Amino acid sequence: MSGSDTANPYQNDRGNKDLSIGKPGGGTLTASPGTKHAMNTSQAFLIGDTMTGGYGNGPDILHACTIAVNPGEIAVIVGPNGAGKSTAMKAVFGMLNVRQGSVRLDGEDITDLSPQARVAKGMGFVPQTNNIFASMTVEENLEMGAFIRRDDIRATMEQVYHLFPILKDKRRQPAGELSGGQRQQVAVGRALMTQPKVLMLDEPTAGVSPIVMDELFDRIIEVSRTGIPILMVEQNARQALEIADKGYVLVQGRNAHTGTGKELLADEQVRRSFLGG
Numbered sequence: 001m002s003g004s005d006t007a008n009p010y011q012n013d014r015g016n017k018d019l020s021i022g023k024p025g026g027g028t029l030t031a032s033p034g035t036k037h038a039m040n041t042s043q044a045f046l047i048g049d050t051m052t053g054g055y056g057n058g059p060d061i062l063h064a065c066t067i068a069v070n071p072g073e074i075a076v077i078v079g080p081n082g083a084g085k086s087t088a089m090k091a092v093f094g095m096l097n098v099r100q101g102s103v104r105l106d107g108e109d110i111t112d113l114s115p116q117a118r119v120a121k122g123m124g125f126v127p128q129t130n131n132i133f134a135s136m137t138v139e140e141n142l143e144m145g146a147f148i149r150r151d152d153i154r155a156t157m158e159q160v161y162h163l164f165p166i167l168k169d170k171r172r173q174p175a176g177e178l179s180g181g182q183r184q185q186v187a188v189g190r191a192l193m194t195q196p197k198v199l200m201l202d203e204p205t206a207g208v209s210p211i212v213m214d215e216l217f218d219r220i221i222e223v224s225r226t227g228i229p230i231l232m233v234e235q236n237a238r239q240a241l242e243i244a245d246k247g248y249v250l251v252q253g254r255n256a257h258t259g260t261g262k263e264l265l266a267d268e269q270v271r272r273s274f275l276g277g
C-alpha cells in the first residue's frame with residue numbers, strides 16, 4: 001500500500017464531520033476532505049504489530065500478524081472461518097497473550113496492559129455476542145457504557161442519539177426487545193459513550209439480514225466520519241471491503257493480502273479465493 005498524504009494523514013476521503021465523540025491523538029478532528037490514506041503502518045494510530053500468540057498455553061494462532069488503523073479510516077479484517085480474525089482483534093484488545101510483536105496506541109506501547117486499562121486509554125470494543133444488557137433500557141445501556149467517566153455524559157448521549165435516531169425513540173425500552181440490528185446499534189452506542197479514540201467491532205453484522213447489514217454499515221460509516229478509527233472483523237467480506245479504507249485478509253493467522261478495500265476487491269486472487277469469484 002502506498003499513499004499520497006497531504007494535510008493530515010489521519011483523515012480519509014469521505015469528508016469527516018466532527019461530532020467530537022472520539023478525540024484521536026487527544027485533539028478534536030476537523031474535516032480535511034480529499035486526503036487519502038495514511039499508509040505508514042508502523043506509525044499507525046493503533047497497530048497490532050507482527051503479533052504472534054494464542055490462547056493460554058495453547059498453540060500459536062497468530063503468526064506475525066499485523067493489523068493497523070488510523071483516525072477517519074475503516075479497517076476491515078476478513079478471511080475464511082477459523083483464520084484468526086477475532087483472535088487478532090482480541091490480541092489488539094489484550095484478551096490473549098502476544099508472545100512476540102507489540103500493540104501500540106497513539107505511539108504508546110500497550111502490549112502489557114489489561115483490556116480494562118486499554119479502555120481507559122481510549123479503546124472501545126464491541127464483542128460479537130453478549131454486548132448489551134438485555135433487561136436494561138436502551139438509555140441505561142448507554143449510561144453503563146459511560147462507566148469510566150466522571151464528567152457530564154449528556155452531550156455524548158445526544159451525539160449517540162444523533163448517530164442512531166432509532167435509539168432515541170426507543171430509549172425507554174428494554175434493549176432485549178429491540179431487533180438484531182437495533183441491538184447492535186445499542187452495543188456500538190454503548191462503546192461510543194466512553195468517548196473512545198478507536199472503535200473495534202467484532203462481526204457487527206453477524207446474524208442480521210442483508211438490508212439490516214447495509215443499514216449498519218451506513219451507521220458505521222457515519223461513526224467513521226466523526227474521525228474515530230474503526231477496526232472491524234467481518235464475515236461479509238465483499239460488502240465490508242466496499243466500505244473499507246484498508247482491508248486485511250488473514251489466512252491461518254497470517255496476513256495473506258493487505259490493501260485498500262478497492263484494491264482487494266479488484267485483486268483476482270482475492271476474488272477467486274475469498275469472494276466467490
Ligand SMILES: Nc1ncnc2c1ncn2[C@@H]1O[C@H](COP(=O)(O)OP(=O)(O)OP(=O)(O)O)[C@@H](O)[C@H]1O
Pocket residue numbers: 055058061079080081082083084085086087088235
Ligand atoms: N477461546 C479460545 N481458546 C482456544 N482457541 C480458540 C479460542 N477462540 C478461538 N480459538 C481458535 O483460534 C482459531 C481462530 O479462531 P477465530 O475465532 O479467531 O477465527 P475467525 O477467523 O474469527 O473465525 P470465524 O469467522 O469462524 O469466527 C480457531 O482454530 C479457533 O478454534
